[in-house]
Amino acid sequence: MKSVKSLLTATLALAALTGNLIAGTCTADFANIKQTIRGFGAATVTSQGTITDTHFNVGFGSGGGTVGLTIARIRIPPSTNSSDWAGEVSNGAKAKSRGAIVIASPWSPPASMKDNNSTIDGYLKTSSYGAYATHLQNFVNYCRNNGCELYGISIQNEPDIDVDYESCHWTADQMRVFCRDQMGIFYTTKVMMPESFQFRKAMSDPTLNDAAARANVDIICGHIYGGGIEAYPLATSNGKELWMTEILNTDTSLSAVIGTAKQIHDCMNVAGFNCYCWWYLKRDYGPVNETGARTKRGCVIAQYARLVRPGSVRVACTANPSPGVFVTAYKNGSKAVIVAVNTSTSTVRQEFKIVGHSVSSLNRWRTSGSEDLATLSAVTVSGGSFTDSLPGQSVTSYFQP
Template sequence: MFSCKKEKNKNNANNAATVEASINISGNDNKQVIQGFGCATVFAPPNTSALTSEEFDRLFGSANGQVGLNTLRIRIATDDAWRAIELNYAKMAIQRGAKVFASPWSPPANMKTNNSLIKGKLLPDSAAAYAKYLNDFAVYMANNGAPLYGVSVQNEPDWEPSYEGCVWTAIEMRDFLKNHGAAITATRLIAPELVNNNQTYVNTILSDDAAAANLDILGTHLYGGGIIENALATAKGKEVWMTEHLDTLTTYTANLNTAIEIHDCFTKANFNAYIWWYGKRFYGLIGQDGIVTKRGYIVSHFARFIKQGAIRLGTSANTRNDVLISAYRNGTKKVIVAINWGVYNVKQKINFQSAAVTSVIPYVTTSSKNVEQGAALTLENNVLEYTLPAGSIVTFVEQ
């Protein structure tokens, strides 16, 4: 236990007491590869205008005041009008160095049991045609200047909404991947993008070697099932992407909880990517006014500084559980993200083991600051000491 004593926080003057904490970061303990961070542009949210070039800069740029995303999720629409819209968005993302993947909300109506985009299931004798449909969409995008990183089989196959959708059982998804997944040759194949992170459903697929062989990326959402690692995916070397989640609350606590969720996705579930729902929305990364939101700034603590291909590094348990710390390596440079969700300022000691770190720059967000850059900090004997303000997120970037 650390004793609490009243003292002025050197980084963010306030009336909170200051306590102490310590953590070790292992420079040679390599965890998963981080593929990046993203958002979606699918459909047209109410009272939200189309994204502009300047708004794409804010979402996909990595300068001050930008979010730093590198992944865009679009919809495989069945109509030409929406395909043109998503193609334009994909091009703008790719122009900014991002990768794009596409998810269908429904197969074409004529391939379904109820001849409708809403509800229903894929006709068994349409499976081969549907695989060709997915591959043809990837070819269409590539031929029009926006090659895809991947296509998904189905958005949220494990529930039946009142809007566009299609239900698949785990066995149906397994058999489609096994029997028709190899027909998708123009890009990577993503599945199952469950609404719930249901391990029984996922393991039904992964337990079949033929189905797993045709699956490149395991996608999941976080509307149930918890943030947990799929051991079979890890054993079979499959990347796991969190491809959709949202929180409509916009309080500072709710926004800070998004940072905690990202931390948990990487450190508890060993996910490789984190994709928020709408990029532009009142609860999104930019608001309906096109300006970066508090949530956008908080996500940027990860997305701006942790680059595609970064490796997460192992850490010990922090001696205070109200401060969550994760570590990453871009090439040879380390990035540390510290989330102090508690009510105390925390004098945090970070010990780098098997890694030489001499200088870092801190970036601080609180309820009143947005990724505010601080002065460079010089480390002695590979030890960083910094007082984290209560209710803050701080990213340290090695120089």
């Protein structure tokens, strides 16, 4: 026993001396399919200022220097005058022309339809339910006629938060009634709700528990400000996808940027979300900076978005094989993708085991304090296993060529 303790002490001391952490094996089972991934995205709303072709090319491109986003989120202006919709729809069309799908969210119904006659705060009048559904349908038609066919439309952005900008309150039961009585008119555009600021299940449970209302809803969506990253069995058991449609973090430190990778990991692995969408496309703290260059955070998002393309599926994987290391695995068509995030400040020598899939080598990309989606030499996979060093505070993607 004494010799075993001595060996363990020596091993720990060596790990501390070399700066390496002791790792367990990460097993990725490509025969065990989880959720389908619809993509990664960002908002192209006009409130962030002019978004140039360079911003769109970098954000929604798929080649070198790009982020690889495939979902654009636009705003539905609170106006019944279609000329007021042109800017938002133009941005959506530019993203769509680059291969993205487009979703739309209203921050408020038109003021005339609300009980306070304002686009800030207040509630949609019950007597305006039909008019508001028609307003949403008119926006869908306008988008279709202007090169921006919508994939999905939300009923309301963040109906459960108090703010002093464009907004509208809804109760969970109001949403249930509205979905039940009004949203059956959308046949080709997917209906999304409730878009809670914290992915609060209480905002969508009543709709999911009402068969008539549930039938008119395709996607349960929400944001993750301060919480909400958790599984939602009531939604998935009823065949509804889970979309995370907004989050931001203005902190651009390396730890915060790597934290975004950990957040993506949690959204995919813990919550089983089908997509991950950032807030503004164009910001220094977002995927693309003001001048049109990909940011460090954009590189981190690209470690997923450039490889886990729409229609990919997540597969079972040892999520936390080593202290500070978080791993997800995917099948992009017939190709394997593994993304490993090391949130610790120490290098981890990580072993990976691949089952249910045949592969002899994997290409590597890495983002760290000194690397921005850097292309590294390929790793050899022998007998379904390989081992690699994960630098502290880094994201490494392994993928079949």
